[in-house]
Amino acid sequence: MGGIAELGISVPTLVTQVVTFIILLVVLRFVAYKPFMRLLDERSRRVRESLEQAEAVKAESARAEEEIRKRLEQTGREEQERIARAAQAAEEIRRSAQAEARREADAIISRARVEIQRERDEAIAELRRQFADLTILAAEKVIERSLDRETHRELIEKVLEESTASGKQE
Amino acid sequence: MAEQKRRGCLGCSFPVLVAVFIVALAVFAVGFLAGPLGKSIVGDVGLPSWLSVPAPEPHLPAPVPFHIYRLPVTNTILAGWITVIFLILISWLISRRLKLVPGRLQAAFEFILGWIYDFCRNVAGEEYGRKFFPVVCTIFLFVAFNAWLSLIPGFGAIMLGHHELLRGANTDINTPLAIALVSFVFVEYYGLKTLGIKYLRKFINVSGFFRAVGDVVRGNIKKGLLGLFSGFVDFFVGLLETLSEFIRIVSFTFRLFGNMTAGEILVMVAAFLIPMAIGWAVYGLELFIGFIQALVFSGLTLAFASMAVSSQHGEEH
Numbered sequence: 266m267g268g269i270a271e272l273g274i275s276v277p278t279l280v281t282q283v284v285t286f287i288i289l290l291v292v293l294r295f296v297a298y299k300p301f302m303r304l305l306d307e308r309s310r311r312v313r314e315s316l317e318q319a320e321a322v323k324a325e326s327a328r329a330e331e332e333i334r335k336r337l338e339q340t341g342r343e344e345q346e347r348i349a350r351a352a353q354a355a356e357e358i359r360r361s362a363q364a365e366a367r368r369e370a371d372a373i374i375s376r377a378r379v380e381i382q383r384e385r386d387e388a389i390a391e392l393r394r395q396f397a398d399l400t401i402l403a404a405e406k407v408i409e410r411s412l413d414r415e416t417h418r419e420l421i422e423k424v425l426e427e428s429t430a431s432g433k434q435e
Numbered sequence: 436m437a438e439q440k441r442r443g444c445l446g447c448s449f450p451v452l453v454a455v456f457i458v459a460l461a462v463f464a465v466g467f468l469a470g471p472l473g474k475s476i477v478g479d480v481g482l483p484s485w486l487s488v489p490a491p492e493p494h495l496p497a498p499v500p501f502h503i504y505r506l507p508v509t510n511t512i513l514a515g516w517i518t519v520i521f522l523i524l525i526s527w528l529i530s531r532r533l534k535l536v537p538g539r540l541q542a543a544f545e546f547i548l549g550w551i552y553d554f555c556r557n558v559a560g561e562e563y564g565r566k567f568f569p570v571v572c573t574i575f576l577f578v579a580f581n582a583w584l585s586l587i588p589g590f591g592a593i594m595l596g597h598h599e600l601l602r603g604a605n606t607d608i609n610t611p612l613a614i615a616l617v618s619f620v621f622v623e624y625y626g627l628k629t630l631g632i633k634y635l636r637k638f639i640n641v642s643g644f645f646r647a648v649g650d651v652v653r654g655n656i657k658k659g660l661l662g663l664f665s666g667f668v669d670f671f672v673g674l675l676e677t678l679s680e681f682i683r684i685v686s687f688t689f690r691l692f693g694n695m696t697a698g699e700i701l702v703m704v705a706a707f708l709i710p711m712a713i714g715w716a717v718y719g720l721e722l723f724i725g726f727i728q729a730l731v732f733s734g735l736t737l738a739f740a741s742m743a744v745s746s747q748h749g750e751e752h
Contacts, residue, residue, distance in 0.1 A: 272608045273496030281512050282604070282613035289519045290573045290617075297526035298569045301548050304533050311535065 397421045466712035473709070488710050491703035495696065497607040498598035510599055511607035514590075518580045518604065551575055551733070558734075559741035563625075567740050570621050574614060575733035581605045582695060582725025586702075586718055605695035605728075608688065615687035618736040619680070626743030634743070638680070640673035641666070683739065687732065694728050 400421055401414065467473040470488070497509035529544045537545055551572045556564030584590065585603025593600040604610045626634040636642075647662025698721045705717045 271495060274608055274612065275496070275507075277507055278497070278509055278512060278607065278609040279613055279616075281506065281508075282515060282607075282610045283616060285512070285515050285519055286573070286577060286613055286617055289522065289577055290570065292519075292523050293526060293573055293576070294569050296523055296530055297544075297548065298572065300530035300533050301545070301552075302565075304535070304545070305549075305552075308535060 393425060397425065463709070463712040466710045470709045471707065488707045490707055491700060493696070493700045493703070495608065497602060497609075500595045500598050500600055509607060509609075510602040511604045511610060514584060514601045515577075515581065515604035515610060517601070518577060518584050521584070522576055522580060547576075548572060554734070555737060558737050559744075563741060563744055566625070567737055570617075571733045571737045571740075574618065574736055575729045577614065578605060578691065578732050579725055579729035581610070582698075582728065583722065585699065586721055586725070603695060603699060605691055606699050608692045611688040611691035611695075612684070614691070614732065615684045618687060618732075618739070619684050621736065622739045622743050623680070625740050629744040638673050638677040640669040643669045683735075687735070691728050691732055694724055698724055 397418060401417055404417070468477060471490075497511040499507040499509050500513070501508055526544070529541055533541060552564070552568050555568045555571055558564070559567050581604040585601075585606070590601055590603075591599050643662060644666030647659050647664075647666045650659030650662055653659075702714065702717050702721060706714050
């Protein structure tokens, strides 16, 4: 019995130390380990969250970039279409303007022609009338007497008519 | 600036270094001459007697300075309480305001706990590491700080009556034994909790034996006899397992107790033989040994616990 007592094993001290250790364990659990674990979890949660966020932002930006690229492409295409349409419209306008101008010119020309024709006819008629008068005057002078103006005019008209007809036949 | 830096050595300029070296040498010489070692070699040179240290008289049972009611409070219990109060106070002060971005003190706190936590997870895996961590960490802190507390200069010099008021808690066999018992209960508790009644099969393994008896009764003599033999071996192995479980308590206890007591005696002997001179080297050694013992105690507890929760598992698969 002396051997083990020599080492100093005593039940009260042993129990006290066990209790001391358990008190330390329990108190540290509340004072150190739980806050520490919470902190670790919180930190890893934060890290995970920020990583996820970064991932999401990356994906979002990629999507936005894609969107912008697509939209730019589309806009480019639309712009080109619009330009083509405008060019086509311009061409049409040019063509219609040309046609209009030509039509107008034609109208002017034909109107001018009609006018010319009419003036020429009038001039011919006038000339003929004067020529008849001159002829009657000349004939009066030749036969020294006055003829019945009206009867002779008809006669001359008739002659002229015949001569014109014969001239036209030639 | 760079020029100045290059001329220095060990953070001091050369004259300071030389002075320090001379003082150290003088202290060593005086210590050597004042101590019994120098006296027996050189002879007494008439140095004052207060320089020499009385010869150590180690005694293993811890003295009892006073009682609280009828509980004898040994000086080792007192030292243990100081360690406990210190640890709790420090943890409380730090964890009162934990921040996600730690300050210096919190970083140190987190470093120690995080290191032990990683250790637990590496040995026992993610799930059990988390469960074992509190006990393992408490064992580590209690053992380490008990060891380091008793290294504070003047720690053993406070006298109350005829006894020292404080003595390293680990140098009283009751403390290592107490921790070993906690460790034992902890390991067996987790073994039982995780594996249930199957855990006990490791210790009382008679199924093979009974199967063999059945074979013999049914007339399958040859197979039965072989089975009887292997059943007997199984049973014996179970007995050994049981025994080793209890031997762990003893080895835990004496490993820590022996190391710490030897360390304390070594410090005293060093101070006795050559006063003032080589104590610091032994102090460095003791700091290291305190750390190692704490690591061994907590590490073995951790290893036994993870064996207890997984051993049957491993055999089944």
